[in-house]
Amino acid sequence: MKNTSNKFRPIKAYKNVEFLNSPAARNIRILSEMMEPADRLRRHKIRDLVVFFGSARTPSPEKAKAEFNIIKNKLNNSHTNHHKLKTELEFAQTQLKMSEYYAAAEELSYKLTKWFKHVAKSDRHLVICSGGGPGIMEAANKGAKKAKGLSMGLNISLPMEQFPNPYIDKELSFEFHYFFIRKFWFLYLSKCIVAFPGGFGTLDEFFEVLTLIQTGKTKKHMPIILFGSEYWNEVINFNKLLKWGTISKEDLNLFKIYDDVDEAFEHIKKEITKYYLKSIKYSKDF
Secondary structure, rough: OOOOOOOOOOOHHHOOOHHHHHHHHHHHHHHHHHHHHHHHHHHEEEEEEEEEOOOHHHHHHHOOOOHHHHHHHHHOOOOOHHHHHHHHHHHHHHHHHHHHHHHHHHHHHHHHHHHHHHEEEEEEEEEEOOOOOOOOHHHHHHHHHHOOOOEEEEEOOOOOOOOOOOOOOHHEEEEEEEEEHHHHHHHOOOEEEEEEEOOOOHHHHHHHHHHHHHHOOOOOOEEEEEHHHHOOOOOOHHHHHHHHHOOOOOHHHEEEEEOOOOHHHHHHHHHHHHHOOOOOOOOOOO
């Protein structure tokens, strides 16, 4: 019998980590980020999402209040750096205001998840989904878990690491490298988008969804909610877009703005029931 111990055996291409992480294998990585989530979601019977967008920087009310009190005490007990501390206190006050949106996102997610559980079918689930990180995303997942429902997160690898928040079900926690694939999964299964105050990322996601609906690239009915009129009307002047002729009057009907959790909940429930749950009866408790 021949000794084969010194014979060279090349590594298989699909096990070659160096190759898989190289520019030459980019198409394989992209395809993986399409196919692996599809397989996992199919196994968990998830075809319908309500997606929450919003700032990763929004603190919880508890955290915002604690930070405000710390700075306030420093200002009251300090004889120097008054200007700096006053500036910090003003920012802390803004964060307190922003934390109200955290509470609202948690409450809306909680209400929706309780309703989802009531109208669930054996072959599919309505699920709250967020971008998987902290802030508003955490609040959405927290509300879903508080209601003892499924909680999904589509995270993204960033230079400054964004780790999944602790309220996502492990089997529904996804990590993406490519923003455009992550956006695909947000939109593909979404039956409603809820955008809370946020920065560049939230604005990017919101406007891309609007563009796809406006141009007819997505045909399904998908209500879009902007929560927080004070923020959105200050940050984006939709009427000026209309004035300058860069959008049509009808485009303003592509989204609704709400400040009240119960009103937003009733609108979402009505729209999803009308277009996706027509045959399902539910009690007056909901």
